[in-house]
Amino acid sequence: MYTLKRIWLQKDPEVFLQWQKLITRTGLAVGEEVAYTVGIFDQQTLIATASCYANIIKYVVVCEKKRSEQLLTQLISHLSDHIKDEGYTKSFVYTAPKNRLFFESLGFREVLAAQDILFMEQGVPSYESYAQQLQRQRIGQNNGAIVMNANPFTKGHLYLVETAASQKEQVYVFVLSEDRSQFSASERLRMVTEGLAHLSNVTVLPTNNYLVSSAVFPSYFLKEQAPEAIAKKQAAFDATLFKEKIAPLLAITTRFVGSEPYSLVTQLYNEAMAAVFSPELELIVIDRLKINQSTVSATKVRKAIAEKDLLSLQQFLPETTFSFLMQHNYI
Known part of the structure; x- marks a missing residue:
């Protein structure tokens, strides 16, 4: 027994x-x-x-x-x-691809099969409903994409999007839906939407569970605590999901990312995208914005928030984010 x-x-x-x-x-x-x-x-x-x-x-x-x-x-x-x-x-x-029939018998549906991994889901909302949401936003034929956490939205994020928007018909900015950051998913989505409202060829979208989430890339949130081999595998899987399941829906031909001098996991992600995307998708790495010789980063901004350093915040944040933080008593 x-x-x-x-x-x-x-x-x-x-x-x-x-x-x-x-x-x-x-x-x-x-x-x-x-x-x-x-x-x-x-x-x-x-x-x-x-x-x-x-x-x-x-x-x-x-x-x-x-x-x-x-x-x-x-x-x-x-x-x-x-x-x-x-x-x-x-x-x-x-699960392993050999287990497909078993999980299908329990009501699971395939999201992506890549290499030796089968990624499946059960319940609602489904990938199919997310795909339909994305297809309704499709504009143009030669578009760009950016995926960001924006914790919070900085002048560095703004610079990255403005650079991409100057090169593409339409740019889709995906904001992480995962609630594992100082600012909630709804707060980050709002900061990004308000910060990019002046750009007519930019559309802001949530990632739901299908980009840089606990479901497809949990190591991203563990940062340097994540085992490197696992982080590499998850990064490659996330990049494959974007290439095969997201990019075609929005006619995305280029993904834009910022250079990464600080986080090993984010650097591994950039390397995985370069390897997985080629030759179908282009990956363009933009050097991070510097202000007064200081690289703009959300990490520095969160430190400035904790220290009530208004001077640094005004230096690193667009007016929309600074106003948001003031209105919601973060500073």
Whole structure:
């Protein structure tokens, strides 16, 4: 008789070792974020496991000798119920392409198959609804794109967009929808929209779950804490999703990014895009804006906010962002 129960990876070293061995035997790398893990035990031996972070299912593994016993169905059903109990209306899973039929039988739909990864989703809103939203915004045939967190929106971001807008018919600025920053997704979207309102050939859009999110690129939010090998793989996957699933919908031929002197993960992302995009998409790297010999960055701005350094804020922020911070009592 097997037992399914929650595993506390940080509190039970013995079970953690069993879990780690089970994961690594399948070729997966330990190091991604998980918040909830369950295991199926044969007495004291872990024979199957699955985890999730928010609504993203990860590390789904059944030991080789038990793969004929329908343990996957128990794991996924349990995690799906947990995700719904947490208030989510959809869930994602990374899996091997060989598992496609199994997950399709549970109602999952393919978002992207790339290399040895199959990325699927279940529930609403779906990728298809997001794709329809993007298609309604399509203008022109030779367009550019920028993806930004804008935490908050700075003169550096503005300079990047204005440079792109001077070179393309239309520029689509995607603002990260993930709420893992000092400013919320709605606040950042508003700051970007207000800051770019004077540019007639710029459209501001949310990323939802499909660009630089916990679902496709969680290492981005861990920055230097992220294992480099995992960050590289996720960066390449995110770049592939953009190239195959986003760019064609909006006739995007060029992605613009800022140079990255500070963050290793962001630099890895830029390198992954250059490798994945070629030759279909062009990647243009714009040198970061400097003001009085100081490179503008959102990190410096957040430090200035914490220190109530109004002089630096006025120097680094467009009027629209400075007014937003004043109105909402951030400074």
